[in-house]
Amino acid sequence: MxxxxxxxxxxxxxxxxxxxxxxxxxxxxxxxxxxxxxxxxPEQDAGRFHALPYGISEPDVRRAGWGIVLPVGTPEPVRQALQPLIDHREAHVEAGCFHVLDYLPGEKAEEWLVRHGMSSGDVIPSLLPYYLLLVGAPTEIPFDFQYVLSGQYAVGRLCFESADGYARYARSVIDYERASSVxxxxxxxxxxxxxxxxxxxxxxxxxxxxxxxxxxxxxxxxxxxxxxxxxxxxxxxxxxxxxxxxxxxxxxxxxxxxxxxxxxxxxxxxxxxxxxxxxxxxxxxxxxxxxxxxxxxxxxxxxxxxxxxxxxxxxxxxxxxxxxxxxxxxxxxxxxxxxxxxxxxxxxxxxxxxxxxxxxxxxxxxxxxxxxxxxxxxxxxxxxxxxxxxxxxxxxxxxxxxxxxxxxxxxxxxxxxxxxxxxxxxxxxxxxxxxxxxxxxxxxxxxxxxxxxxxxxxxx
Structure with missing residues (x-):
């Protein structure tokens, strides 16, 4: 059957x-x-492969870098709600490997990479970090963008109905990572x-x-x-x-x-x-x-x-x-x-x-x-x-x-x-x-x- x-x-x-x-x-x-x-x-490109510089291990966020991707027009209350998490991450990665990035409406992944000085195949944390946090609904940053970017980077998404949701998540992560017990x-x-x-x-x-x-x-x-x-x-x-x-x-x-x-x-x-x-x-x-x-x-x-x-x-x-x-x-x-x-x-x-x-x-x-x-x-x-x-x-x-x-x-x-x-x-x-x-x-x-x-x- x-x-x-x-x-x-x-x-x-x-x-x-x-x-x-x-x-x-x-x-x-x-x-x-x-x-x-x-x-x-048959001749179509098969996909993307991530490749950090030699000597940098993917699990090492400090050296692999961290970035946040905010759609143009993200409401100010959402930006403010996430600022504590942004500050927290910036303090724990190497200088130059932290980035606050924008996303333009309708932008394809390849266009976005090129606009930020990158192309498919390599990951250079000083230009574009390996760990990327997308902010917003898939109407703002499409799922397809996330799929393609995930072939090369470690990508996550936050999407809540209000700024309060972003603030609660940011505080939870910071509290967990700073606590002396879990x-x-x-x-x-x-x-x-x-x-x-x-x-x-x-x-x-x-x-x-x-x-x-x-x-x-x-x-x-x-x-x-x-x-x-x-x-x-x-x-x-x-x-x-x-x-x-x-x-x-x-x-x-x-x-x-x-x-x-x-x-x-x-x-x-x-x-x-x-x-x-x-x-x-x-x-x-x-x-x-x-x-x-x-x-x-x-x-x-x-x-x-x-x-x-x-x-x-x-x-x-x-x-x-x-x-x-x-x-x-x-x-x-x-x-x-x-x-x-x-x-x-x-x-x-x-x-x-x-x-x-x-x-x-x-x-x-x-x-x-x-x-x-x-x-x-x-x-x-x-x-x-x-x-x-x-x-x-x-x-x-x-x-x-x-x-x-x-x-x-x-x-x-x-x-x-x-x-x-x-x-x-x-x-x-x-x-x-x-x-x-x-x-x-x-x-x-x-x-x-x-x-x-x-x-x-x-x-x-």
Whole structure:
């Protein structure tokens, strides 16, 4: 069955049905191949690779540099709210490796790099730092700009509804980095449901969460691991972790589940899209608000300070305006939203009034099962495992996601090779796999300052 249909994650918060039903692979393969031949000719540039000067290590923020990118016209209250974080970072990087940068409306990444004295291929911190924090909604700085820049730099984004959100996040980061102790323990929590008869959560529970937790990458770095997988992937358990109840608050929360979606322009879309579906869901065709956890469910007394969260779910970081793919030949790419936006749940976690999370790693658009287990090669979890390992080792979160960028670039090269070598007119399932694998890897983004890191020296 898995070789005949393509399964996507995501459940409609209004109907309880899948956002996209299982699709016939043969039709998908033909559509993908035709689209790639039109949009990715063999001679096209395959992507960008970052390269710091010899002797500078990427995790060394002090020498790799830090910069903040503000859209022209950023309101003064937002600039003032972020000024303490800007001053804090400037004091902790080498002279000349700190930059406050602007972004012009509609500017492409290549244009932006050239305007700031750079081109693709090299990273020169004195001209453009390796760690770059984008400020604003994707209507101001597009997701596509973030994707391209992330191929070469460690990029994060902050986007809140008011200046107060930026101020709360800035204060949380500074407090965490200046404190003599940290509020979390040396613990990782793995959470995810496994719904009966649901292929997407069977794959994420069995081929992502379980392999990551057993044997646990956490143990290799001296962390305890706690798993709520399958029947234990309940809303209550997730809420307990996100509210920091109990004394053993984890440093890292890794979840895998369906993300909730809504019809474009629905009054509740911005608040619910990307919410996490829990084990309480009874299956397609029914949905209750108690079946998922959204931003509105995070109370003001939650204890999130010092947490890093990784959400493997559709729309868990944000939603673009248009869908990434036309899955069937007769389909036109659908509009997913009147305007692109950042998901409400990570916004709430990062700007929490009781102290925010350090960073949330999530996905823009839908996630694909093929990115976990492509055909014929078995589970491919190196980007997830390496990302978790780097975070637990105290490396900056913006650098921790580098394997996803490398995976995207490699998948792009393999797509080119397959397109150039394919002789028959028949559909290529491997091409479908590489296409979806690459796009899925590209769309993982960091929400938060990419230079934040877990203070492992203080964890106990």
């Amino acid at each position: 898995e070789e005949e249909t393509l399964v996507l994650s995501g459940v409609d918060a209004s109907t309880g049905r899948y956002l996209v039903p299982p699709l016939p692979l043969e039709q998908v393969a033909r559509a993908v191949e035709a689209r790639l031949r039109d949009s990715l000719p 509020p979390t323990k040396k613990r990782v929590t793995w959470w995810g449901p496994r719904h009966p008869g649901d292929t997407a959560t069977a794959l994420s529970a069995d081929y992502l969460l379980t392999p990551l937790s057993e044997p646990s990458v956490a143990r290799a770095h001296g962390y305890d691991g706690v798993s709520f997988i399958g029947e234990a992937g309940t809303r209550a358990h997730l809420a307990e972790v996100l509210h920091g109840r109990g004394e053993q608050r984890p440093t890292l929360l890794f979840t895998a589940s369906h993300g909730m979606g809504m019809a474009p322009g629905h009054a509740l879309q911005r608040g619910l899209q990307g919410a996490l579906l829990c084990q309480e869901w009874t299956g397609p065709g029914s949905i209750e608000s108690t079946h998922y956890l959204s931003a509105a469910d995070i109370a003001d007394d939650a204890r999130l300070h010092g947490l890093v969260a990784f959400f493997f779910a559709c729309f868990s970081a944000g939603t673009p305006r248009k869908a990434e793919f036309a899955f069937l030949p007769e389909q036109i790419p659908a509009h997913l939203s009147p305007q692109p936006f950042v998901a409400a749940l990570p916004q709430r976690l990062l700007s929490h009034p009781n102290g925010g999370a350090l960073a949330v790693l999530g996905h823009v658009e839908r996630t694909w099962a093929y990115s976990i287990r492509p055909p014929r090669v078995g589970p491919r979890l190196h980007p997830f495992r390496n990302c978790v390992g780097r975070i637990l080792n105290g490396e900056p979160v913006g650098h921790a996601v580098r394997d996803f960028r490398d995976r995207f670039l490699m998948a792009t090269l393999l797509q080119r090779e397959l397109l150039g070598s394919q002789k028959s007119a028949g559909p290529s399932l491997e091409l479908v796999s590489r296409c979806f694998e690459g796009t899925d890897a590209r769309n993982y983004v960091v929400l938060g300052d990419p230079a934040v890191r877990v203070r492992v020296e203080l964890l106990s």
